[in-house]
Amino acid sequence: MNIEELSIDALATQLKELEASYSELAACKLALDLTRGKPGMDQVALSDSLDGILGGSYRAEDGTDVRNYGGLDGLPEAKRLFAPLLGASQDEILIGGNSSLTLMYNVIDFALSVGLRGPESAWGNSDQVKFLCPVPGYDRHFAICEHLGIEMLSVPMLDTGPDMDAVEKLVAEDPTIKGIWCVPRFSNPTGCVYSDQTVARLARLGQQAGEHFLVMYDNAYAVHSLYPGATELPSIRDYCQEYGTLDSVFQFGSTSKITFAGAGVAFLASSPENLAAFTQHLGYQSIGPDKVNQLRHVKLLRDSDGISAHMEQHAALLRPRFEAVLATLERELANTGMGEWLSPQGGYFIAFTTRQGLAREVVSLAKAIGVALTPAGATHPYGVDPDDQTIRLAPSYPSLEDVQATADAFVLCVKLASIRQELGRRGAG
Numbered sequence: 294m295n296i297e298e299l300s301i302d303a304l305a306t307q308l309k310e311l312e313a314s315y316s317e318l319a320a321c322k323l324a325l326d327l328t329r330g331k332p333g334m335d336q337v338a339l340s341d342s343l344d345g346i347l348g349g350s351y352r353a354e355d356g357t358d359v360r361n362y363g364g365l366d367g368l369p370e371a372k373r374l375f376a377p378l379l380g381a382s383q384d385e386i387l388i389g390g391n392s393s394l395t396l397m398y399n400v401i402d403f404a405l406s407v408g409l410r411g412p413e414s415a416w417g418n419s420d421q422v423k424f425l426c427p428v429p430g431y432d433r434h435f436a437i438c439e440h441l442g443i444e445m446l447s448v449p450m451l452d453t454g455p456d457m458d459a460v461e462k463l464v465a466e467d468p469t470i471k472g473i474w475c476v477p478r479f480s481n482p483t484g485c486v487y488s489d490q491t492v493a494r495l496a497r498l499g500q501q502a503g504e505h506f507l508v509m510y511d512n513a514y515a516v517h518s519l520y521p522g523a524t525e526l527p528s529i530r531d532y533c534q535e536y537g538t539l540d541s542v543f544q545f546g547s548t549s550k551i552t553f554a555g556a557g558v559a560f561l562a563s564s565p566e567n568l569a570a571f572t573q574h575l576g577y578q579s580i581g582p583d584k585v586n587q588l589r590h591v592k593l594l595r596d597s598d599g600i601s602a603h604m605e606q607h608a609a610l611l612r613p614r615f616e617a618v619l620a621t622l623e624r625e626l627a628n629t630g631m632g633e634w635l636s637p638q639g640g641y642f643i644a645f646t647t648r649q650g651l652a653r654e655v656v657s658l659a660k661a662i663g664v665a666l667t668p669a670g671a672t673h674p675y676g677v678d679p680d681d682q683t684i685r686l687a688p689s690y691p692s693l694e695d696v697q698a699t700a701d702a703f704v705l706c707v708k709l710a711s712i713r714q715e716l717g718r719r720g721a722g
């Protein structure tokens with residue numbers, strides 16, 4: 294039943310019971326952590342054969358000795374392996390080092406300070422540079438903007454992706470808006486998959502926005518579905534070709550959540566002109582990426598079928614953790630008016646929306662009994678969620694037992710905060 298329909302007496306009785314359970318949990322001295330989207334130990338172990346997989350054979354297919362310098366844009370066989378992940382062709386992809394976040398930072402820094410098409414085109418020539426940030430979103434994207442002095446404008450995230458009516462209106466009005474952050478499949482943190490229409494409209498932004506506008510299309514969870522038949526993402530690159538806007542989209546991906554987090558391979562795709570400009574810029578920073586690791590990844594994953602088979606093993610490990618959290622939310626909080634969430638079919642996160650003004654309270658109630666949650670506000674620019682409503686849950690890393698214990702403690706904190714708030718609202722707090 295919705296708590297707004299409960300009598301004050303019924304609420305007060307529930308509150309007493311909840312406070313007793315909360316004290317009992319506090320006495321258990323829990324040490325649980327659902328903060329960051331790290332793969333679990335059993336997940337990274339799926340790729341342990343990377344170590345030593347080359348067996349002393351260091352030649353790439355074109356004869357390159359991968360132990361030596363060079364090959365700034367990556368090995369051809371690595372391009373062939375990863376291009377399909379981003380729906381790109383092999384002349385539209387660059388294979389980099391270990392982190393897609395580094396590539397994203399580098400693209401923004403390049404567009405801002407150097408210019409995608411020479412000094413005249415640098416965003417930094419303008420007094421103001423702004424970026425659209427769909428919220429809730431990924432804190433590290435927002436941190437890049439904040440660090441580089443780019444002003445962030447929030448736009449709502451819908452179940453179909455960013456609110457494109459709002460996005461189109463803003464970019465048409467304001468040419469100092471130079472980009473938008475996107476996590477199009479199993480978004481961080483809501484888990485939504487952008488709809489066909491959203492992807493098409495993002496691809497068309499290059500026609501509507503100011504010059505050198507960029508869609509930063511971070512497809513970090515491109516192949517990370519939990520279930521066969523999970524919603525697919527249409528190709529933004531095909532829409533870009535149709536609209537002549539390939540220059541306005543940079544796509545990113547990595548194997549951080551396919552093989553080893555932080556020791557995988559990252560890649561980006563864009564128009565051949567953008568790639569040429571960016572590669573030249575990269576040449577001032579590096580003589581070449583870690584091609585040994587690229588070759589190791591090609592040996593381990595082989596092709597798209599190899600990646601799919603590998604990802605099924607990840608899904609088998611992740612599914613029970615997601616289902617434990619979702620079943621607990623459903624059982625304890627569905628139709629109570631105490632929160633809302635989507636049930637993601639992939640990715641690494643569940644975003645829980647509390648009643649207005651309660652996210653920080655829930656996180657601090659949890660912290661006080663030894664349950665660490667991502668700080669409320671982290672999902673919004675400048676760390677400020679104006680409605681104080683979003684909490685990101687990341688169930689991948691702890692053991693299944695700990696995920697369940699955390700979910701139980703979490704719903705208790707949500708109920709406690711919600712019922713206290715409801716009683717307060719009725720002047721009976």
Ligand code: PMP
Pocket residue numbers: 330391392393394395431476481511513546547548549554555559
């Ligand atoms: N993008 C998103 C949306 C992520 O969630 C993460 C990891 N949490 C990253 C990028 C980081 O990717 P990488 O390890 O390739 O830098």
